[in-house]
Amino acid sequence: MDVLLDIPVLGFILQFLVYLVQVIGSGHIAPIILGLATPIALGALCGVMNERSGVVNIGIEGMMLFSAYVAFMTALFVHQAFPAEPGALFGATPALIAGVVAGIAAGMLISLLHAWLSISVRADQIISGTIINITALGLTSYLNRLIKPFDSAGTFQSFRPPAGLVNLPGIGWLLEMFTAVGPIAMSVLVLVIITQVMLFRSRWGLRTRAVGEHPKAADTVGINVIALRYRNVLIGGVFAGLAGAYLTLEATGSFQNNMTAGRGFIALAAMIFGRWTPLGAFGGALLFMGSQAIGVAIRLAPPSGDLGTFLAGIQQAYPSIYNNFFTGLPYLLTIIVLAGVVGRSNAPAADGKPYEKESPT
Amino acid sequence: MSVAQSPPPRLQMRGITKRFPGVIANDKIDLDVKAGEIHALLGENGAGKTTLMNVLFGLARPDEGEILIDGNPVQIADPADAIARGIGMVHQHFMLIPVLTVAENILLGAETMANPIFLDRSEARRRIIELGKRFGFELDPDAKVETLSVGWQQRVEILKALYRQARILVLDEPTATLTPQETVEVFAVIRRLAAEGHSIIFISHKLYEVLEIADRITVIRRGQVVGSRLPSETNEDDLAALMVGRQVKLAVDRGTSHPAEPVLTVENLKVKSDRGQEVVRGVNFSVRAGEILGIAGVAGNGQDELVEAITGLRRSTEGVVRLAGEDITGWTVRQRREHGLGYVPGDRQKYGLVLGFPISDNLVLTQYYKSPFARGIQKQDAAIEQWAQRTIEEFDIRTPSWAVPAGTLSGGNQQKVIVAREFSRDLKALVLDQPTRGLDVGSIEFIHKQAIGKRDAGTGILLVSAELDEILELSDRIAVMYRGEIVAVVDGRTANKEEIGLLMATGGRAPAKESPTGTSSQPGADPDTIRGGTS
Amino acid sequence: MKARLRSYAGLMLVPALSILLALLVASVLIIASGLVGTEKKVNLLLPLIAYRSLIVGAFGNFKGIANMVVAAAPLMLTGLAVGVGLKAGLFNIGATGQVLSGGLAAALIGMQVADAPVLIAIPVAMLGGMLAGALAGFIPGFLKAFTGAHEVVTTIMLNALIQLIVSGLVNDVFRAPGFSFARTAPVGSAELTGLGNTTLHLGVIFALVCIPLSYWLLWRTTVGFEIRAVGANPTAAFYAGMKPRRMMILTMSLCGAFAGLAGAIEVLRLGYYPAVFGTGIGFDGITVALLGQSNPIGIMLSALLLGAMRAGAPLMQIQARVPVEIIDVIQGIILIFLAAEIVVRKIFRLRTAGVGAGELQTITRTYGEKVVG
DSSP: OOHHHHTTHHHHHHHHHHHHHHHHSSSSSSHHHHHHHHHHHHHHHHHHHHTTTOOOOHHHHHHHHHHHHHHHHHHHHHHHHHHHOOOOOTOOOOOHHHHHHHHHHHHHHHHHHHHHIIIIIIIHHHHHHHHHHHHHHHHHHHHHHHHHHOOOOOOOOOOOOOOHTTTOOHHHHHHHHHSEEEEEEEEHHHHHHHHHHHHHHHHHHHHHHHHHHHHHHHHHHOOOOHHHHHHHHHHHHHHHHHHHHHHIIIIIISSSSSTTTTTHHHHHHHHHHHHTOHHHHHHHHHHHHHHHHHHHHHHHHHOOOHHHHHHHHHHHOOOOHHHHHHHHHHHHHHHHHHHGGGGGGGOOTTTTTOOOOOOOO | OOOOOSOOOOOOEEEEEETTTTTTEEEEEEEETTTTOEEEEEOOTTHHHHHHHHHHTTTTSSSEEEEETEEEOOOOSSSHHHHHHTTTEESOOOOOOTTSSSHHHHHHTOOOOOOHHHHHHHHHHHHHHHHHHHHHHOOTTTTTTGSSOHHHHHHHHHOOOOTTTTEEEEEEEEETTOOHHHHHHHHHHHHHHHHHEEEEEEEHHHHEEEEHHOOOEEEEEEEEEEEEEEEOOOOOHHHHHHHSSOOOOOOOOOOOOOOOEEEEEEEEEEETTTTTEEEEEEEEEEETTOOOEEOOOOOOOHHHHHEEEEEEEEEEEEEEEETTEEETTOHHHHHHHHEEEEEEOOOIIIIIOOTSSSSHHHHTTTTSSSHHHHHHHOOHHHHHHHHHHHHHTTTOOOOTTTSSSSGSOOOHHHHHHHHHHHHHOOOSEEEESTTTOOHHHHHHHHHHHHHHHHHHTTOEEEESSSSSHHHHHHOOEEEETTTTTTEEEEETOOOHHHHHHHHHHHHHSOOOOOOTSSOOOTTTOOOTTTOHHHH | OOOHOOOHHHHHHHHHHHHHHHHHHHHHHHHHHHHHHSSOOOTTTTHHHHHHHHHHHHHHSSHHHHHHHHHHHHHHHHHHHHHHHHHHTTTOOHHHHHHHHHHHHHHHHHHTTTOOHHHHHHHHHHHHHHHHHHHHHHHHHHHHHHHHOOOOHHHHHHHHHHHHHHHHHHHHHOOOOOOSSSSSOOOGGOOOOTTTTTSSOTTHHHHHHHHHHHHHHHHHHHHHHHHHHHHOOHHHHHTTTTTHHHHHHHHHHHHHHHHHHHHHHHHHHTTBBSSSOOOHHHHHHHHHHHHHTHHHHHHHHHHHHHHHHHHHHHHHHHHOOOTTTHHHHHHHHHHHHTHHHHHHHHHHHOOOSSOOHHHHHHHTTTTTTTOOO
8 A cells, every 4th residue: 555655646646535535534524524515405405496397596696695694684683682592402592593584585585586587477597597696696795785794693503413423433424424513504414305205206296397397298287387386496495595594604603795606506516416306416515515625624634744745835835826726626626527417417308498388389 | 989869068169269469279169079979170280279179178268268068168277177177188299208107197287195295106006007908008107208109108198188087088180190000009099988988079180080080070270160071971172172271182293203313322321319329220222313212200210310410410320421422421511511412300490490580591591601692701681681582482481571580480481481491502412301290281282392393303302201191192212211220112102001101110020019119209219228018 | 770770779678667667676775775874864865866976976077977988898898798698699607707817817918018019018918818818718618519518607617716716826926026915017018097187098999899890790790690590599500500519619709808808908907917806897797788688789888887887886875875886786676677578568568579589598498408519
């Protein structure tokens, strides 16, 4: 093994892989990956909800951003009106819970706009989504300037799993990943599994898939295409709203302009990568954001040996490029995966096509 | 065949009127159907048959008129209402979802539930198999619909209606894409359904079929009922005159052809589908100057890929395509056109036209870069307009102006734009893919005459059509395509319809036990690896 | 001619009404802003005060007008970067990244030719910016054509990536010594200095020339015919012997060049490239293009409108205490009304339009699908 690691370039890559396995297995990095992947996975679930029923949603980014703001401000107002000590579980306060609820409501509100524009008005769905992104960015920046919040309602706290669980050999890191996190991140796996099962086993799922593939056929067996699409887009809004609330109330405890930073689009790519299935999309989210977590891992547990020296050298000489490299990895990975995968995956056949009931012949 | 004894009829439609912007699709139409009756609705494409049935099925709201079932007036606001009243419809373009299974398609909208949330798939499977047995077709509920042949897909559609306990069954052009043998089988099913007391509305524009199957025939033209007949009292000429509104010759006079040297030759051509399966498997033929070679075959046997490989829209994996002796296999679409290949595509809205562009631009869509339509990279609009005006007149394209978007034209006139564009050049060879699909009799006649004219001018024509009647009417020679191969070439003037139908259905091999996937409907479904129904 | 004029009037009607409606809706927000702002009272006249100061700020004097034109010039270019793409059925929301690459390239080349004559330095630096922008547009065009990766996602990702790359380069590689913040060295004679005591500069002319140039390209040439045919129906274009893939790549590169030129103008106006180059012109280009119905003349008018808002907004913030970000909100609302064209037509009881814009359908149709030919 040691001999292999000494080979130039290849050995270097091997060293890096060995390091990765070690750091994920023992470095407490796994929960960080889930944390980074949470908004992506939730956004991707929003995408699955929409696109499986035939509505393209490019506006996830804007929905997340608006929800993040509404969640944050609601929590803040409630916190100022009714200050409360953090609860024992997740450090939850009435303010934080109210914030999450408001964030979800905000997500649904914007979804309603998207549903109306793309289903009823039959506007171009990609344009509609883009408009939502532009409006959400403008509105939140405007409001954020108008009402400058200097306070915060704090954040949910991560659960502390018992040490015995985390230190279990082999799967300890996996258990840690899904338990040593806050409530929203913890709910992601559950939501992913529920939507996966519902989509392929329930009546709603069958009808959703039918409407996304061939709305006219669904209509001819008495399914209300318009209502189903509305409902699905609104459910999608719940996920986007939850993702927004996560950003401000679980991940950071503050709101910054444009804090979604393209996450809504990475979520779309994760959805495409996962071939429009919830489980696959979750996998995509972990993959994309796992790459960003590498940067965090190296900071928390610097590798030793040649690899460590090399990385330290680069960081010394090009600090900015070094940092930006890890920040940018998910974006790069998204492009690469999208380019590699699209040709071989099929979107729902009616994706993006508005349904018109009556037309001559 | 049972005869209804007691009025009122199972279904009555009274004074149905449906207007679309600029057209009256249905104008005070009356129609009644008795229990156990097969009632044919005969009319040209665009006469308003489908609209009337959409009204019946709740897919379109009538502006006037009423519907009575068993003598009681009913409101049918949407398909759910129609289904609840026992109306079932088998649409001309199947309302099946290809990527879902047979069971999922049948269940959809009438789900069998294990509990309020989840489906009971095993119970559903059991009921489907049982229902299938009752009507004599055994279907695998877990087969994906896209792997089934057209004929079997149609049975899934019929089963779908029966699963919902339909008593009135509408069959919209059910034989349009079937082989003659499959048509016979479907007729048997229809008669059996009628014998069990179902009321059948049979929609068609094929005269001989209507005469064969119907108990009664109602003819509609331009949205109005123009007559009602019993099959015993009428004949094809009478029905044709009613349907079209004038005396029509049922077949064009194709005259004699004078084939010369081969202009379009295909040697051992192999082509893959989008899914990477070989769907054209070593095809050989040649079209001679001054003849029409027809390709007969059930849709999805590789015709689309064959045409695309000849015209340059798709790469072939093996083999050679020659145009006037020259190997054009690797050539681009434009090079082939420049060398004298014309092409009327099967899907005119997807391939043939830019619907948002004016007619004039569509007429030069393939030649816009050449003199006199362009000078350098400058487009010469005056020359384009002038040419458009002349062509519109010459090809009788009914339009207020060359400047209106092609999308505003009727289907027949849209096709004429394409025909005008392709036919007005000097061509060595011409590929006609479904040249008259969905058109009215007048347009069909016009296009057929143009094709004969082009043939007589010395162009070699390759005609691909799902309508066997059209192939028989125009072709000098007929090649039958089955599972990606040409299984036979016969003389067009002496060809026997049943014989060709059999070749289309079986490839001329010993007819094996009929299986649902006998011929695949899906371009790209690999014939060798298709999973089939129960057998 | 008369018919053509009437059709232009028809084209402009809905955008104009959308702007009107958006200003009305924004009034509510402005009134609300008075409530939470420093004065904490409802002032129904606040919108009027705000819009008045907006107009005065943009048109009040020659300086204001100059500011407006200077703000509008890059918006015309980014508007074209989006609008010409729309004509080819491509939704280029990557103008932001293309602006940044064009800007950095112009700054770096400007540094090299800092001592050359102005009439050489400026065009050379701008050309460099255009090429860099074209490259940034080429990438998503190529990916779309040959892998089917939709440009809406790839260009957004590229925006983020280019931002990171460019700031990394300026911080670590091209940082000029002697400044308190990370920036590149001065571009010297390539700098676009104001004419007289206004902010008007040479770059405005470059932008203005691009408007008729792209009009001519789109409607008077065979290349434009191909671009529009691919945009309206790529499969028919392929059938007709055009090369949709090639046209998509070409168009995206052209769009990138427009955006790159816009970036060059903005950077050369500044005289250097700052590591934190916050510019919204790429994003604004989307509004400009949609509002201008992806027609070059419409794009010019929308750019002037948005330029006026941007130029007048600071005065509005001072006089009416309404944050400049209200402009972003107004943009969003304009676009919502524009998309809900049917609703606008209903409010004003207008006839509905005929055959819709095919190129928009293409954007959605190519989502998750491969491109032919």
